[in-house]
Amino acid sequence: MISVLDFLLLSFLIVCAIVVARIRDLISAVIIFAAYSLVMAIVWQMLGAPDIAMTEAALGAGVTTFLFLAAISKTKRAE
Amino acid sequence: MDDLVIRSVSRLVVPFIQLYGLYVIFYGHLSPGGGFAGGAIVASSMILYGLSFNLEAGSRKLGHDVSSFMESGGAIWYLIIGLLGILFGSNFLANRYAGVSLGTPGQLFSGGIIFFLSLGIGVKVASTMITLFYSLSGGEDSSGSNN
Numbered sequence: 621m622i623s624v625l626d627f628l629l630l631s632f633l634i635v636c637a638i639v640v641a642r643i644r645d646l647i648s649a650v651i652i653f654a655a656y657s658l659v660m661a662i663v664w665q666m667l668g669a670p671d672i673a674m675t676e677a678a679l680g681a682g683v684t685t686f687l688f689l690a691a692i693s694k695t696k697r698a699e
Numbered sequence: 700m701d702d703l704v705i706r707s708v709s710r711l712v713v714p715f716i717q718l719y720g721l722y723v724i725f726y727g728h729l730s731p732g733g734g735f736a737g738g739a740i741v742a743s744s745m746i747l748y749g750l751s752f753n754l755e756a757g758s759r760k761l762g763h764d765v766s767s768f769m770e771s772g773g774a775i776w777y778l779i780i781g782l783l784g785i786l787f788g789s790n791f792l793a794n795r796y797a798g799v800s801l802g803t804p805g806q807l808f809s810g811g812i813i814f815f816l817s818l819g820i821g822v823k824v825a826s827t828m829i830t831l832f833y834s835l836s837g838g839e840d841s842s843g844s845n846n
Contacts, residue, residue: 668715670731674723678739683828686746 626666632659646692654685702751709751716744724821728810734820741821742828749832763833766826773823780812780819792816 633688636656657680664673723730724737749757784793794811795801802809 621788639840655700669780671736674732675736678736678743683739683746683832687831687835690832694835 629659629663629666633663644698646697647689650685650688650692653688654681657681657684705751709747713744713748717741719743720821720825724817725807725814727817727821728813729805729807734817735824737817738821738824739828741825742832745825745829746832749836754833754836758833761829763830766830766833769822769826770830771799773819773821776819776822777816780815780836783812 624664636659637654639647640652640656643652657676659682661673661677665671665675720737720740722737723732723740727733727737727801745757745761748760781792784791784797787793787797789796792812794813799811801811808814
C-alpha cells in the first residue's frame with residue numbers, strides 16, 4: 621500500500637520537524653528546515669503537484685532559508 | 700567572502716536559472732508553474748548573485764529604484780489588463796467575452812490575456828523578493844531608506 625520510498629521520505633519529514641522544534645541552536649534549525657523543505661518538494665511531486673513542488677523548492681529551500689539567516693544575523697544566535 | 704570557485708560557478712549558473720525562470724513564467728498557462736513560481740526562481744538567481752559577489756555588485760545590476768519601479772509596475776500592469784475587460788464591455792479580467800482571440804491550444808500565444816497576467820505576476824514577485832533581500836541584508840543605513 622505504501623512504498624518504501626514514501627515511508628523513508630515521510631519518516632525523514634517527521635524526524636526533521638521534531639528536531640527543528642527541539643534544537644536550541646537557531647542556525648542548525650534553519651539548515652534542518654531547508655532539508656525539510658527540499659524533501660517536502662519531492663513529496664509534493666510524488667503527490668502529483670509539480671506546481672507546488674517547484675515553488676517549494678525555490679522558496680522553501682532558497683529564499684526562506686536566506687531570510688531566516690539574515691534575521692538571525694541581526695539578532696542573537698541561541699534561543 | 701571572496702572565493703574564486705563560488706564566483707565562477709555562480710557566474711556560470713545564474714543565466715541558466717534566469718532562463719528557466721522565464722520559461723516557467725512564459726509557459727505558465729501550458730505547463731506547471733506560472734507567475735509566482737517563475738518569479739521566485741528569477742529572484743533566487745539574483746539572490747545567488749548578490750550573495751556570491753557582494754551587495755554593491757548586485758545593486759549595480761538591479762538598483763533599488765528599478766526594483767521598486769518594477770514592483771509597482773507589475774501590480775499596475777495586472778490592474779490595467781483587468782480593467783481592459785471592463786473597457787471592452789464585459790467583467791473585470793474578462794478573457795473571451797471581451798473579444799480576445801484565444802488562439803490554438805498548446806501554442807505559446809494562446810489563452811488570451813493569461814500570458815500577460817502571469818508576466819505581470821512574475822515581475823511583481825521577483826522584484827518583491829529582491830527588494831526584501833536587499834533591505835534585510837543591507838545593514839543599518841539602507842534598511843529603512845524607503846518603502
